[in-house]
Amino acid sequence: MIRCINVCKTFDDREVLSNIDTTFEKGKTNLIIGQSGSGKTVLLKCMVGLHEVTSGDIMYSETNFSALSNKQRSEERKKIGMIFQGGALFDFATVEGNVLFPLNMFTNMSEEEKLDRANFCLRRVNLINVNHLYPSQISGGMQKRVAIARAIALNPKYLFCDEPNSGLDPITAGIIDNLIKELTIEYDITTIINTHDMNSVMQIGDKVMFIHEGKKWWEGSKDDILDSDNPELNKFVFASEMAQMVKKYHNRLKMK
Structure with a gap:
């Protein structure tokens, strides 16, 4: 389990994250969604220590990761797996x-x-x-x-995935989603995924948090999304679905 407690992050007096308070559950796929620039990647980097929080705490189970020294964080990072956007293979x-x-x-x-x-x-x-x-x-x-x-x-006890389906066709993306889900359950990992892909959200999203303008705007299950009356979330979901439809249409044209 990972908890974010009133996490704030500021760059040059510009607040990027504001009082993010949430829990990412063990053995589940926890998805973070939001528009580009909403702050979701900054939050992910704060959770793994690539950015320091301006205020608030990141808790790994009962360990306050934010308060650890660099040496102590090195030990904690041995429990972390990371899948970077694009794979980032050598x-x-x-x-x-x-x-x-x-x-x-x-x-x-x-x-x-x-x-x-x-x-x-x-x-x-x-x-x-x-x-x-x-x-x-x-x-x-x-x-x-x-x-x-x-x-x-x-x-690892914790698995962080930054846009794991980036650049993949829908079928391959679904295979990767299912694999991450299987591993999460099999090894009882706390898995956190940043994604724009609503197919991923609806396929494997045990818990979903929507970030809007640096704030936690909504959270719930993938099923709750369909019944949400949150206008910003609905706008994001609709725009994402339209983007997927356009992408599939262009892919069909290329195959002809």
Whole structure:
């Protein structure tokens, strides 16, 4: 479980986050949605310590992450998996090398143990016989699965995903969504996902928080969205659905 308690973030006197107060639940997929510039990526970066909060607290279970020293945060980060937008794989490393990276950095495992763990993670995301290929030699969907394998290599308690479906076609995006959902339940992870994709929201959103102009504007389940009378949320959902329809229409034209 992760709790944000009255989290505020200011850049050069400009308030980007204002009194965000919410709980992200263990064993569930917690989605953060909102327009570009709404503050959702800043919130994600605050939660992993890439930005310092201006005020408020980030609680990892009973640990106040915001109050930890850099050394203490390094220990806490071993419990964190991160899937970056675009995958952020190392081009110079093979698939196997990418998954081995956190194991080399943060464990004292033997080489044999690390290889066993890397292979287990690759099999878990349905990647076989790709160990010695480079990211440029595999598809975008496979790259995302390598990124997921790397993120779960240390068996994290917390998984952060920044637009994990960015650049993927709808079918591949659905596969990635389902994989993240499966891993969340299987390993009882607190999973937090930033997304613009309403398909993802309606498919795997156990809990959804809508951020508008740096404030928590609405939160509930994916089913609650359909009954919401929140005008800003409804506007966002409608605009997202229209964007998806236009995208699908253009994809059909390209196939003709």
